[in-house]
Amino acid sequence: MLAMALGASSLYAQQQQFTIEEATIGLSTNLAQDQLSQLNWIPNQSSLFYTVKTGVDEALITQAMPSLTTDTLIKLSAINQSLFNRSALRSFPELQWINADQLYFALENHYFKLSKQADHHWEATPWQILPEQATNATVEPSTGQFAYTVGNNLFLINAEGKEQQITHDSDAAIVNGQSVHRQEFGIDRGIFFSPKGNYLAFYRMDQRMVEDYPLINWDETPATVHFTKYPFAGRASHEVSLGVYNPKTTQTVFLQTGEPKDHYLTCVTWSPDEKSIYIALLNREQNHLWLNQYDASSGRFIKTLFEETDPKYVQPLHELHFLPGKNDEFIWWSQRDGFMHLYRYNTAGKLLNQVTKGDWLVNELVGENASKKLLYITSSKESPMEKHSYTVQWETGKLERLDQDPGTHQVAVNTAGDFMLDTWSNDSTPRSIDVFNTKKSWKKRLLTSKNPLATYQRPKIENVTLHADDGTPLYGKLIYPTAFDASKKYPVIVYLYNGPNVQLLANSFPSSGNLWYEYMAQRGYIVFTMDGRGSSNRGLKFEQATFRQLGTVEMNDQMQGVNYLKSLPFVDASRMGIHGWSFGGFMTTSFMLRKPAVFKVGVAGGPVMDWKMYEVMYTERYMDTPQENPIGYEDANLLTKTGNLKGNLLLIHGTSDSTVVWQHSIKFLKQAIKTKTQVDYFVYPGYEHNVRGYDRVHLMQKISDYFDHYLKPED
Known part of the structure; x- marks a missing residue:
């Protein structure tokens, strides 16, 4: 009797269902x-x-x-x-x-x-x-200096503890010491201390020529308006310069980066001797890059080390990495051969050698071993679905894999480069943490996480490889209902993003990648997700396939997934839903309007409806300007297609969204009224581009309920 009771208890434990709260935030709370x-x-x-x-x-x-x-x-x-x-x-x-x-x-x-x-x-x-209003605080630890912004101006507490105001711009449209170019091109800061802390470089962004855009605060009565600067594609963009401040003289010089002034200043890097600053200057068309050297004391342009061009676009994302002990040799990241690889240059602009090469890309440069001339990298060499650690000799390019286990590895190397910390997981293995010497002669497991999902009813998850119309392999995951019966037909939810710089699928824990997928599987749905062309980690050809026609190639690829689903005898093709956010929201709405017979239900969050209303840097990289590519913009314009809607569409938007501005979905509603099209709509007051924190549980409940209402599985 006791054995039977224990067996029943074990069986019950493995049938535990996810709550909507666990499905939404559980991986960072009780199921972490x-x-x-x-x-x-x-x-x-x-x-x-x-x-x-x-x-x-x-x-x-x-x-x-x-x-x-x-x-x-x-x-x-x-x-x-x-x-x-x-x-x-x-x-x-x-x-x-x-x-x-x-x-x-x-x-x-x-x-x-x-x-x-x-x-x-x-x-x-x-x-x-620091002052109470200080933001963007940056510490120079070796000298104990603090740089920060108050409002739109930049301040410094120097090594003697005295506050110095570096900029004095009274016009709030001129911003100092903050990220520029809307954080494209790998830019995540606006303050750059020199290596020894003797100087401070900073971005200055002049936005006076950029149009004001209103964001409404509904918490006050009456509601108040905050104006932000939003540079729309094909319209005026901001102008950026780089200043260099000397705390000893309290003088600032600006680098002579020339014209046109709406070009992009990226990859800001100090030379180790603090004499020069290197900038990757990218034209607004984003198809021509110059790596320039400037004199830090005078701002004078010294020389162009080299140029890179591409008929579609160049996308610099990384600062220069000077090699240890070298003032005149550095590593440059480039996709010039079709994949993101490392190149060794000297400061005369001579290419010394290509360090890495192959039909795979470097993900991170995480450390170095100066005595052995080794760089430590992570890459997609084994598979785009995995990430592994390697050493590469920077002169010969000799490559050696360090980790052994399949999956996704996050690594950190000590200063000397003789020990590596490896945090990894895969589809079936929760987080493990190993430490080993880089000779691979000693290894120790520091942590093996218990499986936080062990007592839950988990779905069967199947890796799927399909092919685009040009033969390119496309990787997807099929998630079965937990009580799967092959004799039944099930509704399907397709979750997608399929946009630049994002990859949804990886060999990591949990294998689904998202507990909400498993929550819906417990409720009787098949869930399918796939990374089509245009998404990241597959090389330049894969990403650039969507150039000038966002939404078209991606839909063609996702249709390969749809056709695959329809070929399965247990899929009910009359009950298919689709969901995505941001670019995925654009894709969801595109499907509901451009291929209206495919999906019965769509839920689109924060969707771009008209690329002419999205920001300059991102949009012009992938679409050129509206003036140069009117057909591409019109094909992708969803405001002109509202009358095509046949299924049920729920749009969701944050009222304070400064990324995909609220006006996208508001204009869509106006057009839907014109075409007598019924659309469901929900807003999250005060939220920006996504719903974060505990309120996200409310969001995911609403999305789940919407699918249940129109696609409810049969009992």
Whole structure:
């Protein structure tokens, strides 16, 4: 009897159903995989650090390699006592190392240091307080300088602790020290300290010529308007320059980057000796790049090292990586041979050698070993569905794989390049963390996560390879209903993005990639998702196949998936739904209007409806301007096609969306009224381009209910 009861209990445990909350945010809450918090290398050491719970307290731990000797640096309770005289912190904030004996953390605008004392114990002390309105704070740890913005101007607290105002622009349309070009081209900041901290470079963005765009705050009565600058495709764009500030002289020079002024300044890189700054200057057409060198003290243009052109577009994404101990040799990232690879140049502009090559691409450059002239990279060499770690000799190009397990690997290398930290998972393996020496003669498992989904009813998931009309392989996943019966017919939900710079599918845990797919599978749906041409990690030909015709090639590829689904005897082709967000929202709406007989139901979130209303940098890269490509823009314009709708379409938009502005869906509704087309609509007040946090549960419930209403599976 006891055995029967235990068996029944085990069976019940494996039939547990996901709640909508677990399906939406569970992977970051109660269903999160085990982790070693803040795990990484201490600078210039072969020791790791991470934080651990110790009863009611938390401790910062170090672990030396390969001895695995552990030590406690400091406990959270000691920090709370010395800094606040109370338990102000419940867990360690994000820690940043200054050197092996000092690190710091920030609490809003307050900065604190943890420092190793003469007796080897660690002490917490206040470090700096920035103004309450400070944003974009950037620390230069070796000199203790802080750069930050207040409003549209840039400030510095210098090494002596004195505040210096670097810019004095009274017009709010001129912005200093912030990201520019709407964070395209890999740009994620606007402040660049020189390697030794003697100078500060910064972006200055003049937006006075860009049109104002209103964003409404509905929380106030009456509602208030905030105007932002939005550069629409084919219209006026902003003008960017790069300033260099000398804290000792308090003088600023601007680099002579020339005209036209609406070109793009990317890949900003200081030379190791602080004498020069390198900028990849890209024309607005984005088909011609110049890598230029400028004198940091005068702003004078020195020379163009080399140029890159492409009949469609060039997309620089990475700063120069100077090789260790070299002021005159660097690594340059380029897709010039069709895949993102590494090239070694000298500062005279001479190509010394192509470091990596092949029909695969480099994903990351994560470290180096100076004595052996090795770079540590991750790449898609084994499969676009996986990511693995390698060493590559920067002179000979000799490549060697380091990890052994199939899946997706995130790696970090210590300063010397003799140890690697490898965090990985695959379809069937939750997070594992290994550390090994890069000779591959020693390895230790630090963590094996338990399976947080072990007690849940999981669907069968099948990897599918289809082919585009030109023979290109397309990778997808078919997720079966959990109580699958091959004699029945099931409704289908296709989830897609299929846009530039995004890949949905990978060999990682969980195998579905999204618990909402599994939630819908538990409710009796088949779920299908596939990365078509135009998406990332497959090389330039794959990505550029959609050039000047966004939405067309992608639909052709997704139709391969639709035809495959229709060929399955257990698919009910009369009950097919489609869902996507952002570019996926554009694709969803495109299908509902341009191929209206395919899907009965669509749910489109934050969709682009007319590419003429999207931003300059992204749109003109993939579509050229509306003036140059009127047919491509008109084919993709969904505002002219509302009358084609046959199925049920739910549009969802955030009212404060400054990426795909709310006007896209508002204009769509206006056209739907004109054509007497019925559309369902829901807005999220105050939300920008997506619904984050706990409110996302509300969003996913609404989407699930909409599919249930129109595609409900048979009992």
